[in-house]
Structures are given as C-alpha cells and as structure tokens.
Amino acid sequence: MSFSGFKEVIEEGDTVILYIGVSQIYALEVKPKVINKNGQGVDNVFQTKYGSVKVMDLVGKKYGSRVNLSKGWGQVLYPTPELWTITLPHRTQILYTPDISMVLTQLEIGPGSIVCEAGTGSGSLSHAILRAIGANGKLHTFDFHKERVKVASEEFIRHGFGDRVIVLHRDVCDEGFGVEGVADAVFLDLPKPWDALPHAVSAIKTSGGRICSFSPCIEQVARTCEVLQSLGLQELLTLECLAREFQVKSISLPRVINGQKAPTHQNTHVSQEEKQPDLKKKKVEECVEGAGSDTNTKSDEHEQIAAGNKGQQGNGDFRFTTGITQLKMPGHTGFLTFASVPPGLARNKLSCVA
Amino acid sequence: MSFSGFKEVIEEGDTVILYIGVSQIYALEVKPKVINKNGQGVDNVFQTKYGSVKVMDLVGKKYGSRVNLSKGWGQVLYPTPELWTITLPHRTQILYTPDISMVLTQLEIGPGSIVCEAGTGSGSLSHAILRAIGANGKLHTFDFHKERVKVASEEFIRHGFGDRVIVLHRDVCDEGFGVEGVADAVFLDLPKPWDALPHAVSAIKTSGGRICSFSPCIEQVARTCEVLQSLGLQELLTLECLAREFQVKSISLPRVINGQKAPTHQNTHVSQEEKQPDLKKKKVEECVEGAGSDTNTKSDEHEQIAAGNKGQQGNGDFRFTTGITQLKMPGHTGFLTFASVPPGLARNKLSCVA
Amino acid sequence: MPLKKNLIEEGCVVMVQKGAYLKTCRVFSGRSYTFGKRGDGQFTLNLDGALGCPFGSSFRMDRVSNKMFSITKIENPVISLDIVTEGGVDNRDLQDDGRSQKLTPDEIITLKNKGLTGKEVIQVITENSSTFKDKTVYSQEKYVNKKQKKYGETITIHKPTIRLLNDMYYTQDPLKIANLRIDTLSQLLCHSNVQAGGNFAVFESGSQGLVTAAMLQRMGTVGHLVQVYHGAHPQREAVDLMNFSEEELLVLSFINVTKLPEATQRDSLTTTTATTNTNTTTTTNSNTTTTTTSITTAEPMDTNEEDETRKEETPHSSKSDEQKHTNEDSEENLIQKDNEKLDCESQENKDQHVNGKKSEKQDQETQKSGEQAKKPSRPRKFVRTQVEDVSMSSSVLEQGIMGLVVACRQYPNDVVKELMPFLHPGHSFVVFSPYKEPLMELYSEVRTLGGTNMRLSETWLRHYQVLPQRTHPAINMSGGGGYLLYGTKVLK
C-alpha cells in the first residue's frame, strides 16, 4: 500500500525497499508467508549476502531505520517507482528511470491525467505513471501476454494503485485501446508501434494530447515517424537519453619523479601495487561488518588504475577526489519518439491508414 | 614544404600555423604575393583581429616563436595535419580529427602503405594519410569534382606531398579506382558507397586489406553493411566517435548560507553579478594586449553560471578547478564502417554485384 | 480535480511558436506583440484571432501593415516539404561562389513586403537559385528549411508546459536556467518522488523558478510544496507562466532561507529502537514557528540570528515592502530584467506593460489587506501574504517533508545540510548543480547527515533527425546538462 501515499511506520501489506549496498537493493513485501518453489507456504524470511531477515519483524519499524541481518545490517527505504524499477521482478525488458522520467515530462503527465500504455510489461513505467496521475487520474494499460496482465494487475493492487488503473489483456494493434477521445497521453512500447498509432490517436482527447513510442531499433523509429507524419501529428521529436554514473573516489597518484630523481621511490610505488589484493580482501571484510555502508564493490578494480590509491602512499602523491565513470555502462535502451496530436485532428483519416 | 619533413626555421614556401587564440588559428602560406578578389597580385599581408602581419617577415624566424601583430601578437606553430584540419579552406564538409584518427588506426595505415581515397574533398583526411604513409607510401585519391581535384593536387604539392600522392578526377562508382590488387586500405566518403564497394575490394591486395566507409545517415550504413557482407568481407564494425572538449576554469561558487544565516552576504553576491559586464570588457582588453594567451572567449558566458566567479569573492566561497563542457558540441559527424577483405577473397563475385 | 483549461483566453499566458522560435506572451485583446530579434526575423502579431481557439492550434499570419500581422486559425496545417523535388545525383558540379542566388536580399524583402506568402517567397527563391536543382535532395531540403524559417508564415500557439518552457529557456540560453537540461530536470523530478498528496521542499536559484513550477505541476491541488529561496524574492517566474489556478497555487508557499524554522532532529527521537507502532500518516497542522524538541543539527543557529529571524517575520507594511522591492539590487531584479526581455514586448502598450509589472507587485500587497487585484483578467500571483507564506512553510517543514530538491547555481552543500533535517527518514533528496565538483564533495558530506543509496550522474541527451533515407543523430548537441546527486535519507 505504501506506494500510493505516505506513512512513517511499516505495516503489514507494505512493500519496502531493503538497502544493503549500491548493488544490493531488494523490494520486500511485508507479509507473513510466501510460496516457495514447491508451491508450499513458508515463513517469509529474506536471504541476503549478509544473512537473513524475518520480513514480518519490519512491521512497526520506521521507514529509514536500520535493520539487523544475521551477519550485517541494512536500511529500509520508502518505496518509490525509481527504487521499484531497480528491484522489480523482470518479466520483460524494462524501461529505466532516464527514459521513464523523459516520458513523463514529454507526455506532460500530471495529477488527473488519463494515460494509455501498451504494453504493460513488467510495470516499470506504469508505476511512475501511476504516481504522476495521482488519485484522480486513470491509467489504461494493456498487454498481449495474458499471464503478465494478471501478475501486473495484482501487483498494482498490492501497491495501492488499484483505484487508478485498468489492466487489460488486449492486442492494441488489432483491437485498439477500447477507449476513444479520453486520453491525455498514450505510450507505446510495441514491436510494431505503427499498427497501433491510428488507435492511439483515436484514444486521445479531441482537444489534443501527446503520444510516445519507444523502440530499440532505428528502422522502427523511421517507420513510426512516417506514420506519425501521415496521420497529421505535429512536433515530432526523436531522442535518446543515457545516464552516466560516477563513483566518487579519493585517488592518490604516485609520482614517477618526486622532484628529485630517486629510484628508491619506485620501490615504494611497486609495493603499493602488491598490496592491492590484501586491500580487496580487507574491503570485503568491511562489507560484512558494515553492510549498509556504501561500499561500492561494483568496480573496485578501477582503483587499480590508481596504482595503489589507498595503500601506503608516497609523501608527494597527487591526491584528488574524482568521479570515476563505469567501465561498462548502458549504451542504448531505445529511441523515444514523441509527437503532439493537435486539437481537432481529423480522425476520419485514421480508418484509411488502419 | 613543411608538412612532409621537419625543420627549425621558416622558409619561403612553407605553410605555417598562426596561433592567436583557441578560436583564432590560421594557416599561412609563406610567399610574397597573393591574388586578391580582383585577380591582382598584391603583397601577402594577413589581417587578424589584432592587426596585420607581413607574411614574408616570418622567413628566418624559428617555428614556435612569437610574432608581433600591429595590435597584439601571435605564435607560429609547425604545421600538422591536425592544425591543417582546423584551418583549411572548406571546399566540402570535412572529416575532423576524432574520425580521422580512428580511420588511420582501424585501416592500419603506416609507412609504406598504399591507400585509396574517394573523394578527396577538402583534403582534410588526405593530409593525415599522407603523413602516415611516409615517403615510401602512396595515396591514390579521387574526386568527381574537377575543380576540387585541381586545387587539392596543387595543395599537396605545396605541402611537400607531391611524390606520394596521385590525385585524379574520376567517379569511382562508375569507373572504379583504376588500380587492382595494390591497396592496403580503401577509404570511401561517398553518397552511395555501395556502388564503389566492389571496386574497392578489387583495389585491395589479394593478401587482404581494410576498407572504411564514412556516411552521415544510418540508411547508408545499413545498405553499406549489407553489401559488405554480400561481398564476403569480414570483421564488420560500425562506430561513431565524438570528442568532448573541456575548458579548464577556476570557479568560485558563492555560498547561500555562510555557516551563519547572514542576509548581508547575499548583497555581496548580487554585486558580483553586476560586475560581469565590466569583467568581460576587461577580458577583451587583455586579449588585445596579450593576444597569444589562451583567452578562451568562446564560452565566456558559461562563467555566468558561477554567479561571479572571478569578481569580488565572498570569503567562504567554494573554489575549485573544473572542466567545463561546451554548451553546444558536435553531435554527429558520420558513422564509420570498417571491414576486412580476407586474403584470397574470390573477386569474380564482384562482377555480378557491380 | 481542476478543470483543465483548453482554450486560449484573455489574460492567460500562451507560447507562440514559429519554426524553432518559441516565446511566452500574456494575451490581451487589442494588443500586439513583437517577436524575434531586431532585423529581418522580427514580426509583430495581434493575437486576437487566437482567443477562444484551443491550445495547440496553428495560425496563418496575415499581413496588416509592414511587419504587423493578424492571425487566422488554420484547420489542417501541413509541414510543406513538397518544394523539394528530385535533386541532382550529387554535388559534383556545384560551384560554391556565393553568387548562386540571383535575387538580392533586398529584392527578397521586397517580395515579402509585397504580400507574397512565405511559401510563395520560398518558391521564388528556389526558382532563382541557379544551384538549387543541382543540389542533392538532402541539400535541397536543408536549403528550404533554412529559407522557411526565415520566410515561413505559420505560427502555433501552445499552452505553457514544463516541456515547452524548458525548451524555450534552453534554446534562448541554457545559462538562463543554469544549464538544467530537460533530461536532467525530468530525472530530478522522478528521483525527488514528488507527487500529489505529500509535503515537499525545494530550494531553487538561478533557474527561473522552473523546478518549482515543474514540481507544482506534478502535485496538482493536493499536498504542500515549500519553496525556500534566498535573496529578496521567491523564484517564481516559470510558476507565473504556467497558468496555474488559484487552487493549484495554494499548494505552494515560500520561505526565505533566513527564516527557516529550527529543525527538529527527528532522527534522534527514534534512532535506536524504532518500535513505536503509531501510525502518524496524518501529521498535525501545527502553526508553531518555534519547536520545543532538542536541536541536534550539525549547524545550530546562535541566538542572535534567531532574534533577527523573528524580527523579519513580523508583518511589514505595504509601503516599506515596496521600497525594499525597488531599492534592493537583488538577484531577483536582475532576473526580472531577464524576464522583461523574455516576455515579448508589447509594442503599443510598452508603458502599460511596465505598469503591469508594477501592478503585480501591488497585487501582492493588496492581497494582504484583502482587496482583489485590479485586473481580474490577470490572475493573482500570490495567494497568500508573506506572513502567511512563512507560517505555512514553517508548519509544513516542521511536519517533515517526503522529498527534498536543491537546484541552484551557487554552492548547494550548505543549503542541503540546512534542509536535510526536515526530510523524513526513508525518503529521497536530489541536488542539481551545473558542476560536478560540489556534488562530489557533498557525496561524502551528506553521509554524515544520513544520506545513503547515493548516485552521482549526468545524462547524455541525443536528438535525432528522422527522415526517409536521411536519418542521423542531430549535428549539434548539448555538451552537458548538469549533474545530479540523489539518494535517500536514513536514520543514523
């Protein structure tokens, strides 16, 4: 229930976020029993790298408080669509926050908005839309995969969004959205968005609205844009956004020439290099002790560049704080194409295209 | 002559680079007369923002030395293909160093290489290739524009590359490269590269070689890749590279709350803002006095973000050095597609395609 | 649920778009407005023809006199790319001698002034270009687009939205909004978890109030948004351009950073054993400006400042307030100057326009004595008196907020430290800066205030030209859209 409103104390039925480290974040449903692989109901105990937690023990704790694990500790964060996006069970490829946030702004979604979405997928975008439309808005979300519709629908209800969402099993390309002239915005994440576009325009209010299509391949984008133009849509815009995260690190670079040409210094440097494996080991130990701290094990290797940046340091080392980029980052998620349906767009056109 | 070898002192006939500021860099040909707009030969006097220089006065000066202008000064740099690229007269759109450098590495060009290039364009890439192939290499470069061939040919000779280049007026799509089995590498910058690809393969040595095609649009790339694959080429790779330059700036950010909530401090902040126009004016004066210094007038506006970073500073200001990104940077030049011609590739295939 | 206004009405703010040009304007009948830079591109419009039309409509510009146009609604606007015909195969025979256009610039202007439509002018221009037919289709289209921007005669009138306001500011000058690009702004909004029904706070400076406006847009009519500002005035330029209803504006209250209430260090109450099962979802609307709980903030205020703060909180007379407004060399004034440039100038009523500025100030004061603003067609800017604002803001902050946003071009770290204590544990904060360095420092400093799950990021935004056989990323892009540090606050 916690997604749709605010509270201070964890109750049964809430979904909470357990934060242990930057790469260990989990969404937990606060309920006494879960179904295991063999279909049996068992006590809801969540296992982490740093030990387990009885999820029902969270009831009564304040959001933001520390939770003891058998071999460490974590923190319970208030659930947000952004945290849900990085913890949700993947039933499909999902949209991430850089794209999601752009969709919300470009589609101009706000409290009271009526939005259509196809497909529902894993519900990553849906959660952000549901937050944005508020209690008086409505999200019509569609998926052609029956099982996904069922799971998503239950999830929305558990998260307190039941009143503002309608989830349907439907192929919008063939059957349309089943609503006409009601939507402020339509979002499409479909293999062949062009088939759904005429229906999308029909779903939009006669006073106009916004449409977005997300496609991974440029050929899909090209065809989408052609159809958008042929339907008379305006303000076509195709863009792509990629987030680049930085790890904040203190670096200490050894000097090769230390003002004086002292070869002894080089040995100091080398011994630092050798210490790296120990440092790493130590780091892991720290993790166990203080699991909740931001020990960013993800790219510890990067430190090796620094040639021993945390080991025994030369006196003249050049020290600085820097934001280290990821060695590997998401290079592409998809292209976002936006367009406006102008007010009073002739919709009789649609039948010829469809 | 200066491009093709090294010397210390400027001589008549050299092309030199006059550096005044980051956005004021010029290539000058050291010769006594130039032809003006009316076709008359006049004294070669070069005009800059900071006054003029008689180009023949440079003769006898050392490369790297300071040159007095009537209202300032500049520096004479040794010509390199990179400096030429940013100073050359544009007869077409040109390739820039990030792409050029990638082409050289990916095509594995080195001393003694035999390279084919179509089209010659403004000769930006050609210069880098001519440097790389050395005195024993050979560049066959083609353009379908007659005038460009003439101008480029003369330019190469003036730059000392006459011995290692053959410039021809030729449509390689129709007529091929006129050489068979001799090239280590072929570079194509053509509107329809696929038409030239079979000829490009023919030009490559039977022991194999590398091919590159540069295209601004993705549709061209898609078709190029299809043809490359159908011709039996291997290691297809399409990439794009963009350089992002940073301006190094010392920034001083005012504090809103200076440890204590002193509203008087805010006035200090505001008066700094007002000083900005004066600062700019002063900056321009500085330029006149010391034209050769790296006064980076390009994006002075960016400093405004800093809310008075060089004016009268609050005591508690947060000071740091940062690399400021350009507000506007090149967002796309073109896609580079590379492929290998494997040794012994059957070239009888080619006739069917061509 | 507020009724969405979909029609262009007297007194509302509209955004006039002509090609890539976009500018805001408050519509009054009978007036005319000048757009564009002085010179060739400048034009003056009477917008009466738009009144009563739906937002998003396109209009034809009909010449009334020299540079003066009235507008008429177009029913089926088309983007005319149809001048482009099958071009030359390539540009091998093209001579770039700058003499390919037979018409002189003067002749073209004469053509325009003769009353030819933009499309007709372009047709004439292309016909008189000796090289046009030899250009590739690609070049032809570039040429036509360029000319169309210059001589085209269609405008579209949009409802002001965050998307379009950001677009307008960023196109005019990214530094006007501290280089806060649309993608960065969008992410800021998401990571702040701002939504209807919660309490939120924003410190904004140097971005025209755009962040505040964007948060307000996400909140509708439910919840509380406190804008903490520094300097003499709130940052509300974009807020005023969004045509918010009074109901929507009621969500927003302002407080000067010097008048912040003392922060109850909520964390200390529940640090070790957080077992109180009391559901405190509905917090009380206490109006107390001084709290009684112990202060454990990193930077406790000394008593002198508190006194000063209280002194400033006492209501001041209209007169002294106005004096303050006009005499102070505040950043706000500078921004207002910007804004005057930003709002298109009313040609005939320039003085009146300036008066309008003044009357807005008067609005604020007259509201204090309960009077209605003199111009009913121009909505009230301030729905509360300054004293009420401070009281409301203090109350909201003391209840605790569910999301904190700091977006400024100054050093943000002190502000973050000052406001973090008001943030409910478990909830999110986002800090925007045009520079990475202060945020790197903040990254470690905020941890001592309970910050966790922190990320420092920038985004790449790439636009694409999608056209048949001519698809490619945009030739120019923004080199950077600022940096975000976001995370969650937890109990220590």
Place this chain on the structure above:
Amino acid sequence: MPLKKNLIEEGCVVMVQKGAYLKTCRVFSGRSYTFGKRGDGQFTLNLDGALGCPFGSSFRMDRVSNKMFSITKIENPVISLDIVTEGGVDNRDLQDDGRSQKLTPDEIITLKNKGLTGKEVIQVITENSSTFKDKTVYSQEKYVNKKQKKYGETITIHKPTIRLLNDMYYTQDPLKIANLRIDTLSQLLCHSNVQAGGNFAVFESGSQGLVTAAMLQRMGTVGHLVQVYHGAHPQREAVDLMNFSEEELLVLSFINVTKLPEATQRDSLTTTTATTNTNTTTTTNSNTTTTTTSITTAEPMDTNEEDETRKEETPHSSKSDEQKHTNEDSEENLIQKDNEKLDCESQENKDQHVNGKKSEKQDQETQKSGEQAKKPSRPRKFVRTQVEDVSMSSSVLEQGIMGLVVACRQYPNDVVKELMPFLHPGHSFVVFSPYKEPLMELYSEVRTLGGTNMRLSETWLRHYQVLPQRTHPAINMSGGGGYLLYGTKVLK
C-alpha cells in the same frame, strides 16, 4: 621499405580469434596452445595447420581428442545466420520459466564431444528449444549468436596490429591498459604528429607498451623513438607482439627516466629575437651526455643526483644486471606475470615456455657480448645493449624531439615537465591520463613551460549493431576511455 610479412611463419606472433575472443600466441610447430577460461569455453589448438597460410585466414577446428583440435584452412568462410527462420510475430506466448530447453547442459556437452560441428550442435539446440520458434526473429538471432559463441568451431588467425591488440586488451580488461581506449589511443597518435623521419619521445607506464608499439608502427624504419621508462625495465610487451623487424626495432631506444640527459633549454637561446636564418634542420648526432649550455629548467637537478645518474650510466656486468632483474620487485615483473597469463599457455611445453621467458632475458645479455640468440626462430627483443640504448636515447633527446607523448597511470605532470625541454618549439605534446584532474592541473602548469593551443578532451565511442531491421547502438558501451591534454610548445 620493409617487406611486409603476410604469411604465418614459425616463431611469429599471431592473434587467434574465435567469436569475440581474441588472444596472442607465438606459433611453433608441434606445440599446442590452450585458449579460453577454464571450463566449457576452453579449447586446445595445434596451430601447425596455419603455418604458411596468409594472415587473416579462417580455419575449421577438427577434433583430435576431447578438447584438442587441429585446424584446417577454410576457403570461403561464411558467418551463418541462416538458422534464423521466420519467427513468431512477437513474444506474447513466451513463457520464461527457464525450462524451455529440453536438453540438459550435460547432454549438450555430450553432443559436442560426440563430434558434432558447432553448427550442428546449434541446430539441435534450437530444435530442442520449445520457445525458439515462438521467438521474434530478433530474439532468435540473439539466441543463435549466443549459442554460436559457445559452440562455434571456426577460428581466424590475424596478424597482430595495434587495432587488434588494443581490442584484445580492452576486451580482457580495460585497466590492463589504463583504460586507454582505441579512440583515445588513435587521437593521441594523431596529435603527437608521430611519423617516419622525425625524433619522438614517449613516456609510457601501465599500458603494456601499447603506445610505444603504436608510435613505432607509425614510424616504420626512419627516425628515432625514445621510450623513457621508470622502474627496472622498458615497457615493451606490445612491441614484442607486433612482429617488428630488426630494422623497425632499430628506430626504438630506451632510457630510464633517472638517466635522462640534462635538458638544454633550447628556448633561451632564441627567445627575444629569433632572426637567425641558419637552417639547422640537420642537427648533429652528438653523443655528449653532458651539455655545456646554461640550464634554465624549472627543476634543476642538484649535483648529487647528477653524480648518481652518471654512476648508473656506466655499463654493468651481465651478472649484476640479471640479479637486478630477478630480485627487484618491480612493476615490470608484475606486468610480466600479467603477460604470462596473457600469452596462451603451451600445454605440453609449459616449462619450456617459462624457459623461453628466461632465455629472452638471456638474449638481452648475450647480445652484449656479441653472441647470437640461441633460438633463431624467436626474433631478438633488444637490438642494442642497455648502454647503447641510453647513449642513443640521450643523443636523440639532445637533438630535440618533434613530438612528445606521456601516457601513464601515475601522476603525469612531473614527467611532462621533465621532458618538455627536449621538445622543439612549434611542435606538439600529448598527455594521456585515466583521470581528468591531473590534466586540469597540468593545463595551467604547462603554460609556464611554453604550452599553448591546449585542449583537454575525452571522446565518446559508440558501436552500432547494423542488421536488417535491427539496427541500433550497442547495448553496452564504455563509460569512458581516458582523457587527453594536447597542445603545442612555443618559445616564451
């Protein structure tokens, strides 16, 4: 002009490529080499079948025993994407329960071991996948590619080139070469203006000698390249993998950073009135290690150091040299360890391989006494004695260099300051660092040494998947490929 070796010969280094996997290997007949990580992907090859074939040829792997293969040249290799047939319309009916593959991993391995070709195995796998035919073409292809990587049985043998070496290192671990990405390396080479016929210097550390190898490749057999190194040994791993001829290796000489000659501050000779018209293009090949002109460097060396330097310059006996090699815990040794991992391990002759390493060291020493290396099939690593190297390097530096490159993961600034005096005015320098901060500092510091026209940049490198109807930027990209500061030195 050196004759390009286009055929795979005994004793030369080759690069074995299987899918995205790429590794270097020195070919000797009768030996076999193990590739890949332990486990499923590991395979052992006898490369005898490649001897005499041209570089770039592809080979079929023929099973000899369990994981042991011989290779046979394929005349017309095709990349088989033809298993992908018209797929399902979309994945609406796809159930991701992890049970879609009817074959167990063990069964698949058995199939492989039964001698089915990779393509046959993939065919069986797809036929036994209950979901394969329901996948979209896009998904099918992804699936086949994934399986092909695992079970494919074609290799290609390439000539080692800078492109492929960079690719190999970067794929293995970017940190092995200090995150020096191909685009950054390429730009470094261009901005250094390195070419045949000039004198150049490079300081390299932490990038496997790749920068030195790349510069050498651009120089051919004319000119001089001085590698300034720190620690016990030159950085030459990549140099040794490039199959350079002795003629090419003669261009390269090494000098320890502690043994640099004193820099003649050339600038001071010509500062104010540079009117000497004497053409000094051909500078003399003076072998003097001490210069007589006045020293005006920013950091003059004190006399103690000079003495020490000279002492170290005296030739040392082979024995003491070797002792130094083996006893010092140098970075070089660590890199050699890396390298041992890097070079594929010779299965049968593991000891011999280690001996090979040792004998390489002996090579260096035996050359001093004029003997030929024992294994004629393995080319000499060092074409000069250490003393000759130092003398040659000093001479080159004293003549002045036309381009300076510093690429290291340590603090580069001191090195730049040390080497800048050797750079001819008017010429270029390039500094690479994995971090931006030292380069920002250097940006202002280098100006005092005559640096001008400086740029600090990073590059974005984006790969694309180009396939019919499935074209998009690569799903993963490198977050950063390091930073370059480049500029020109001028007379002050």
